[in-house]
Each structure stands twice: as structure tokens, then as C-alpha cells.
Amino acid sequence: MKQILNFEFMIGAFGKILEALPTTILLTVVSMFFAVIIAFLVAIIRIYKVSVLKNITAIYVSFTRGTPLLVQIYLAYYGIPKFLDYINKSHGLSMDISNIPPIIFAFVSFSLNVGAYLSETFRASIEAVDKGQMEAALSVGMTRIQAFKRIIMAQALEMALPNIGNTLISLVKDTSLAFSISIVDLMSQAKLVGAEGLNFFEVYIVVAIIYWIICIFIEKAFVLLEIRFKRYKGGVVV
Template sequence: MKPLFDFQFMIAIIPDVLQVVPVTLNITAVSMVLALFVGLTTALVRIYRVPLAKQLAALYISFTRGTPLLVQIYLAYYGIPKVLEYLQLNYGWNLNVNGIPAIVFIYFAFTLNVGAYLSETIRASIEAIDKGQMEAALSIGMTRLQGMRRIILPQAVAIALPSFGNTFISLIKDTSLAFMISVVEMMGQAKILGARGLQFFEVYIVVALIYWGICILVERVVAVLETRAKRFEGAKTA
């Protein structure tokens, strides 16, 4: 009787899958860092109600949260080269559209997608801080920027940390969509390996376990950071 799983095949493909784990982590890390900048900027624009920029930020968040990530990836992949080609033909811009690596479009799409969600998290965290703290900072001679950087943001980060961790884990899993535009990460590698012997079930089990292991590790790291953040908050209160 044929066994349900080919364990030898599953063990044999583990190194091949692990080989592309750095690609998955690279997409996750780069997109998360850029998204934090986008999210913070968008949140501050909305908090301080910057004219025109506030409406554009609200439109960006609404569109991003209201459309699937896969659609956004395709819009970036097919739309950006089309816009660059238009600029090249009509304005003489010297742009090598064909030389853009596919991973750049993944960075772009993931950054804007995650940035929209982080913006709401950051905005809620900043608004959760007592406004009197900023007033106190201004009263002792700090600028608004100094008060935000030294007093408000450290507390907001402590509040938002659990949400940041959840977003980071979700981003790790969402990188599986990158293969849709030929970026070979873990899921892409799984499809390639599975197609060789039509053993997709075994390959997907291996990939699922590796994803799970990475996410567990991230959860542990976030838990440690949360503990330290709570100690920081306790020290400040004392």
C-alpha cells in the first residue's frame, strides 16, 4: 500500500526551501521598515489635519484597505512600468523600464499596503497619550517635534507594539503572493519543487511548518519586546 506521505522527499526538500527563506525575510523586513515611515507620516498628517494632505491620506488608506493585496501587487507590477514608459515617451525621461527587478514592485505594493494599516495603529496609539504631556513639553521649552520624538512616540510605540507584531507576522505570510509576479520566495519555491514530481501535498506541508516556525519565533521576540516596553512604562510612571 502506498504511504500517505513521502517522508524522505519531505526531508530532502527542506534545504531547498530554506534556501529562499532569506528572500521572504528580506521582503518582510524592507517592506516593514518603509511601511513604518509611510504609516507614521500618514498618521501625523491626519492627526494635525494638514490641508489637502489629510484628504489624500484618507483616500490612500480607504483605497488600500478596501482592495485586495493581490490586486495592489498587479497594479504596481503593470502600472508603474506603464507610467514610466509614458514619461519616457512624452517627456524624454531616460528610464530603463525593463531593468526594474520584480522584487521592487513587491516592495512598493507591500509598503503601501502595510503602511495604510500601520497608519491607523500609530494614529490610535498617539491619540491614546494624554494631550497634557505635549502641553507640558511645550511649557518647558521643547518644540513640538522634540515633544513628539522624546515623549509621545516612545509611549505610542509601547502601546502599538502588539499590533506591530501582528502586522509583521501577517506580512511574513503575505509574502507568499510575491510569486505571482515571479519573485521566488518560499511559496514560489514550493510550487517549483512540487511540480517536479507532482508531490504538492508534501511540499506544502513542509512550507507550512517552516512558516509556522518563523512566526512562532517572531511571536517570542515580540513578547520579549512587550515585556521590556511594560517595564519602561512602569519606570516612567514611578
């Protein structure tokens, strides 16, 4: 009787698909790093209503949240070379556009996408901190920057951790769209392995399990981080 699943193929495919794991991790880590920077800057601009910039950041957040990530990836992939070509022609430069690695476009699109969502998390968390905290810090001689770093951000980060963890998990899964611009990540590798014996169902099960394991690991790591933050709350370290 013929089996529904080719388990022997799945076991072999597991190792082959994992060969692309470093690319997925690289996409996730680099994109999240820049996304956090973007999110923090956007959140501060919108909280303190910085002239002109507040409108630009509001449009950026609205556009990013209102359009599919796949469209944003294609906009970066086809738009950045066009923009650089325009710069070349306008200023008589000779930047080599044709050899830009596709992963750069993925970094840009993922960072901007996650940065928009994360900026709302940061903004909500910072605004949720009691304004009296800043006044109390200033009354004991802290500068506004010191108070913001040591008091406001510490409390805001604790509140934001669950959403940051969820955003990171979403980013890991979203990196599967990188195959659309010829990046060999886990998803792309799965398609290549599945094409070898036309066992696509099996490889998609395998890659789903791999993504699942990664997301469970991130979820557990953020639970531990939340526990750690709560141990510091009130000045008590366990």
C-alpha cells in the same frame, strides 16, 4: 501499504525550500522598513489634518484597505512600467523599464499595503496618549518636537507594539503572493520543488511549517519587546 505522506521527500524538500528564505526575509524587512515610514507620515498628516494631504491620505488608506493585496501587486507590476513609459515619452527620457527587477514592484505594493494598515495603528496609538502629556512637557521647557519624540511617541509605540507585531506576521504570510510576479520566495520555491515529483501536498505542509516557525519567532520577539518597554515605564530599568 502505501503511505499518505512521502516523509523522505519532505525531509529533502525542507532544505531546498529554505534556499528561498533570504528572499522572503528581504521582502519582509525592506517592505516593513518603508511601511513604517509611510505609516508614520500618513498618521501625522491625518492627526494634524494637513490641508489637501489629509484627503489624499484618507483615499489612499480607504483604497488599500478595500482592495485585495493581489490586485495591488498587479497594479504595481503593470502600472509602474506604464507610468514610467509615459514619463519617458512626455519628457524625452530613456529610462530602461524592461529591466526593472520584479522584487521592486513587490517592495512597492507590500510597503504601501502595510503602510496603510499600520498608519491606523499609529494614529490610534498617538491619539490615545493623554493630551496633558504634551502640556506637561512644554511646561518644563521642551519644544513640541522634543515632547513629541520623547514623550508622545514613546508611549504611543508601547501601545502600538502588539498591533505592529501582528502586522509584521501578516506581512510575512502575505509575501507568499510574490510568486504571482515571478519572484522565487518560499512559496514559489515550494511549487518548484513539488513539481519535481508531483508531491505538492508534502511541500505545502513543509512550507506551512516554515512560515509557522517564522511567525512564532516574531511573536516571541515582540513579547520580549513589550516586556522590555514595560520595564522602562516609570523610569525603572530591570
